[in-house]
Amino acid sequence: MKTKALKHLLLIASAITLAASSVSAQQNQPPETTKAFITEAPAGAYKIDLSHADLTFRVNHLGFSLYTARFTGFTAQLHFDPANPKAMSVTATIDPRSLALPSPPEGFLETLLSPEWLDAAQFGQITFRSTQVEPTHANAVRITGDLTLHGITKPVILDAKFNGGYAGHPYDPNGRVGFSAKGHFNRSDFGIRYGIPAPGTTMGVGDKVEVIIEAEFTGPPLKIAQ
DSSP states (O other): OHHHHHHHHHHHHHHHHHHHHHHHHHHHSOOOOOOOOOOSOOSEEEEEEEEEEEEEEEEEETTTEEEEEEEOOEEEEEEEOTTOGGGOEEEEEEOGGGEEOSSOOTTHHHHHTSTTTTOTTTOOOEEEEEEEEEEEETTEEEEEEEEEETTEEEEEEEEEEEEEEESOBTTBOEEEEEEEEEEEEEGGGGTOOTTOOOTTOOOSEEEEEEEEEEEEEEEEEOOOOO
């Protein structure tokens, strides 16, 4: 009886070990990176709908708040491929002179457009061009691209969520898709160092710039069944 009981305990222990190994293996598997977007919106060339788009940025001010402003003049083109998100790409161009500030003091906008900051007279465009799109999980991608700001080009990463889309509507006879995206970079990497706090203090304007994007794009016309 003792022998049978021992064998029974060994079988139970083996089963538990196998089950634990299986769970561990599943947990250690890399995330799915080829998952398609579930949408009726067709693949193709899309352009941004500026009436449903927003480009906001935030920087730390004295450690007291995140100063928030936006650019209102920009364009963007998207190659959309819901079946293969890795094949997607996006480009954008921003006019730095379209900077919009919340209740700016007199002369403050001109200061931010001056050579100490954006130097908009010399560098009249900010551009972003994606170099890689990697799905991270369902309806989400990580976009790596080259940001050109203040005459300097550096890689920047945006984490984007696909919010949905459609192939068209009688009142909107084109494909439409929507995304929300966030990212950040250090302005000092682009030669904009004015006002960065000294090490160990918050007296100034932070180096880190947070970017928040909401964007809808319109694409191929709705195909009407004959």
